[in-house]
Amino acid sequence: MTRRELLETIGKAAGSSVVLAPLVRTVFAIPDAMAAGAAPLNGVAGVDRIAMLRGRTYLNGWAGYGDPPRRQPPRRGEPGPPQLPEPPGPPPTVTWSKQSGPGAVTFADPRAPVTTATFSAPGAYVLKLTVANGQTTVSSQLNVTVELPPPAGHLDPVATKPYEIDSRLWNSRAKALIVNWIPHCIDQINRTDLTQGPGGIDNFIEAAKALAGQPHGNHKGYVFSNAWVHQTVEAMSIALMIDPKGDAEIIAAQAKMKATLDDWIPKILAAQEPDGYLQTAFTLDRPPRRDSTTGREIPVESSKFKHWDPPHRGDHEGYTAGYFLESAINHYTMTGGKDARLYNAAKKLADCWYDHIGPAPKQEWFDGHQEMEQALVRFGRFVNETEGNGKGQKYIQLAKFLFDCRKGGTEYDQSHLPVVQQYEAVGHAVRAVYTYSGMTDIAIETGDSDYQAAARSLWDSIVNRKYYVTGGVGSGESSEGFGPDYSLRNRAYCESCSSCGEIFFQWKMNLLYRDAKYADLYEETLYNGLLGSLDHEGRNFYYDNPLDANVPRYPWHSCPCCVGNISRTLLMLPTWMYARSADGIYVNLFIGSTVTVENVAGTDVQLVQATDYPWNGKVSITVNPKTSKRFAIRIRVPNRNVSALYKGTPESGGIASVAVNGSVMKPAIEHGYAVIARTWKAGDRIDFTLPLQVQRVRANEKIAADKGRVALRYGPLVYNIEQVDQDIAKALGPSSALRAEWNANLLGGVMVIRGTFADGSPLMAIPNHARYNRNPPLPPPPPAPAPTAGTPPGGGRAARPAPPPPTSIVWIREA
Numbered sequence: 001m002t003r004r005e006l007l008e009t010i011g012k013a014a015g016s017s018v019v020l021a022p023l024v025r026t027v028f029a030i031p032d033a034m035a036a037g038a039a040p041l042n043g044v045a046g047v048d049r050i051a052m053l054r055g056r057t058y059l060n061g062w063a064g065y066g067d068p069p070r071r072q073p074p075r076r077g078e079p080g081p082p083q084l085p086e087p088p089g090p091p092p093t094v095t096w097s098k099q100s101g102p103g104a105v106t107f108a109d110p111r112a113p114v115t116t117a118t119f120s121a122p123g124a125y126v127l128k129l130t131v132a133n134g135q136t137t138v139s140s141q142l143n144v145t146v147e148l149p150p151p152a153g154h155l156d157p158v159a160t161k162p163y164e165i166d167s168r169l170w171n172s173r174a175k176a177l178i179v180n181w182i183p184h185c186i187d188q189i190n191r192t193d194l195t196q197g198p199g200g201i202d203n204f205i206e207a208a209k210a211l212a213g214q215p216h217g218n219h220k221g222y223v224f225s226n227a228w229v230h231q232t233v234e235a236m237s238i239a240l241m242i243d244p245k246g247d248a249e250i251i252a253a254q255a256k257m258k259a260t261l262d263d264w265i266p267k268i269l270a271a272q273e274p275d276g277y278l279q280t281a282f283t284l285d286r287p288p289r290r291d292s293t294t295g296r297e298i299p300v301e302s303s304k305f306k307h308w309d310p311p312h313r314g315d316h317e318g319y320t321a322g323y324f325l326e327s328a329i330n331h332y333t334m335t336g337g338k339d340a341r342l343y344n345a346a347k348k349l350a351d352c353w354y355d356h357i358g359p360a361p362k363q364e365w366f367d368g369h370q371e372m373e374q375a376l377v378r379f380g381r382f383v384n385e386t387e388g389n390g391k392g393q394k395y396i397q398l399a400k401f402l403f404d405c406r407k408g409g410t411e412y413d414q415s416h417l418p419v420v421q422q423y424e425a426v427g428h429a430v431r432a433v434y435t436y437s438g439m440t441d442i443a444i445e446t447g448d449s450d451y452q453a454a455a456r457s458l459w460d461s462i463v464n465r466k467y468y469v470t471g472g473v474g475s476g477e478s479s480e481g482f483g484p485d486y487s488l489r490n491r492a493y494c495e496s497c498s499s500c501g502e503i504f505f506q507w508k509m510n511l512l513y514r515d516a517k518y519a520d521l522y523e524e525t526l527y528n529g530l531l532g533s534l535d536h537e538g539r540n541f542y543y544d545n546p547l548d549a550n551v552p553r554y555p556w557h558s559c560p561c562c563v564g565n566i567s568r569t570l571l572m573l574p575t576w577m578y579a580r581s582a583d584g585i586y587v588n589l590f591i592g593s594t595v596t597v598e599n600v601a602g603t604d605v606q607l608v609q610a611t612d613y614p615w616n617g618k619v620s621i622t623v624n625p626k627t628s629k630r631f632a633i634r635i636r637v638p639n640r641n642v643s644a645l646y647k648g649t650p651e652s653g654g655i656a657s658v659a660v661n662g663s664v665m666k667p668a669i670e671h672g673y674a675v676i677a678r679t680w681k682a683g684d685r686i687d688f689t690l691p692l693q694v695q696r697v698r699a700n701e702k703i704a705a706d707k708g709r710v711a712l713r714y715g716p717l718v719y720n721i722e723q724v725d726q727d728i729a730k731a732l733g734p735s736s737a738l739r740a741e742w743n744a745n746l747l748g749g750v751m752v753i754r755g756t757f758a759d760g761s762p763l764m765a766i767p768n769h770a771r772y773n774r775n776p777p778l779p780p781p782p783p784a785p786a787p788t789a790g791t792p793p794g795g796g797r798a799a800r801p802a803p804p805p806p807t808s809i810v811w812i813r814e815a
C-alpha cells in the first residue's frame, strides 16, 4: 500500500475527509527516520487546552511513525516537501477515550485522530489517545480544562478623547513622546534620502503621480512601509488630544503635528485608488532587489499585482490597510467629527475589501501579517457609534471571515490550522498576538464558543508557559517568534510591536471576562515591555527588548514597524485606564489624570485621579458626574502573581484603607475589583492605598534560563541592575534586605531598589523601563542591505554583529 492509499484508507475509515489533514502533515517530518526504518509507532494527543462548557474542543491528534511534524515556512531556495515514503509498519488505528474528569465526554468520532469532544460539566479532564498497529500500542494524554463561558454582557471600550495627564512618571514619558519622538518620526517619514528603513510619505506622493498618469518613482522600502506613516498619523491624532497645560515645548510640537496632518492627509488620500484600495507597494513598481539566499538580482517587479492573490500573501495588504483604518478613528475623534476626510477614505477602503472578500461569489482571503482583522472590528464598532447601530456590522463580519479563511499554511503566520483549532501560541509573535487580540474581538462580538475556547487557551499558553516577567512575549527561537513551553531565554526577542499586541489582547480579555487579572497583565507589559522601548529623552527606541540588554537604543531601524505603534499605544491611556459596563465604570490603571468617561448610567462622568503611582500607592479619585446618578465604580485590586510562571515574595498586592468622602468602608471584591455602588454626585472622592513593596520574584523551575536567579519588582515595575552601577555578575544573598528609595537626581527621578550583594558590596537596581539610559551611545549602525519584498519585519537581523555580553539584566544571580 502506498502512503497515499494508507492516508485514504484511514480517511475513509474515519468517515471524514478532514482526517487527511494531520496525516498529510507527516510529509514534513518523517522521511529520514522512516527511510531508516527505525521510527517507532507514535501517537500525540496535543497540547493542554481550555474548552467551554457546552462548546467543543477540537482534537488534532496525530498517529504515525517517528515524530509529529511542525509546519514551518520553506526557506528560500530549499526544495518543497519531499515525496511520501512508504510506512515501515502497518497503518495505525486510533481511539479517543476519557481517562478522568468530572463529567461525561462525547467524541464526535472516537476513532478519528481529528475530531471534536464536548463536555457535560466544568473541571479538569484527561483524555487519552490510544494508537495501535496490531503489534504495538502506545498512548498519549491531553489535559482539557472545561470552563463556564464568559459572563453575559462584555465591557465597552472607553475611547481616548481629550484628556489631561498629571503624573510625575507619565508627564515626562508623554512629553518625551510628544516633543521628541513623534516629531523625529515625522522628520524621518518626510525624508526621501533614508538608506535604513526607507519608504515614508514619498511612497504616497509617487503613488498619487502614478494614479494621475504622471512620471513617478518606484516603491521604496518594505512592502509594508505605509504602516508607520499610518501609525504616526494615529499617534499625532492622540497626542493632539493631550492637554499641553501651557508647556511651550508641547504646544510647539503639537503645532508641528497639526501642520504635518495638513500636509500629509491630502498626500495619503491622493494615493488611494479609485475603488478605495490603498497600499502603495501595489500601486507603484517595486525596485530591483537581490535574492537574500542566491544573491541573484530580481528585476523590477511590475505593479500589476492582483490584489488579494495567494502568491502575494506576504505583501501586507491587510497589515497596512488595518493601520489606515485605525488612524482614521483617532483622527476623526481628535477633530470632534468635524474632519471626516480620513474616516470617509477608511470606509471606502473597508468597503473595497468587503465588496471583494467574503463567501462566494466573493473570494476567500487571509493576509500573511494579521492586523486588518482587529482593525475591522475596531472600525466596525466606531462606525456603529458614529452612524448608528448596524452600519458597522459588516466590517466585523468581514473580520471573522478573514480569520475563518486561515488554514493550510504554516505556524509562522498562524495559518497552520483554522484559528479556532489553535490552542498553543506559535510562530511570529506580533502576528500571533494580533491574531489572538482579533479573535478575542470576535469572541466579544459574536459569543462564538469556538473563538472563546481558542482565545482562552492561547491566553493560557502564553501567560502560563511562554511569558516573560516583563510582560514581553517571543523568545525569538522561531523567526521573531515563540519558542517551546518554558523556553524563555533572556536574550529574548520581545519586539515592541508584540508588547503592543499583548496589551491589546489582554485588554480585550478584560472586556470579555470583566476580570481584573487581564488588566494586571497589561499593566505589566505597559510599564516594562513597552515603556522601556523608548529612551528617556524619546530620541531612540528598541525594536526588540531582551531581558539581558547589551546595546543602546537606536534612532531608526531597518524595519521601523514599531516606531509609530509604540507612541500610539503609550498615549492611548484613557482607553487602558477605564472601561464601561451597563452599570458603571471599571478603573483598570492608576495614573494621575483627568479623563471623561461618557454615557455612564445616562450621564458623562469626569474622573480626576490624583496619585504618584507607581512610585507611591496612595490614590484618590474625584468623581464628577454631569448629573447625580447611581452607578458602580469598580477599582482593580492588583494581583502581581497572575502568571503561574512567576511568584513574587512577600505578597504585594491588594487594596487598603478604602474611603468614600472620608468615611472608611469595606467594599466587596468581585473578579478582582473592589465594588463601590452608590449615587454619585460631583465632587465625591474615593481614597485608597495600593500596598507597594520590593518583591523578589522567582521563576518556575522549568524555566532553565532563570534557575538560581531572582528578579526584583516594585508594584508593576520590574527592575534591572546595570554594569554602570556595579558588577552585575555578583550574586544577591537570599536574605539580604532590600528597600525602595526615591532618587530625585537619577533618570529624572525614579524609585531605586537598594540592597547588598552576598559579598557585602552595595546593589542598586533601576526600573526596567529606564534601563540603558546612562551608557555612551554607540556609533550609528551601518546601512542595512536593500530590503526585499515579502521579507518579514526584522529583515535586518542577519546584518547584526555578534552580540556583546549583557550590561543590564533583569535576572540576578542568587547566592
Ligand SMILES: [Zn+2]
Pocket: 495, 496, 497, 498, 560, 561, 562, 563, 793
Ligand atoms: Zn515592530
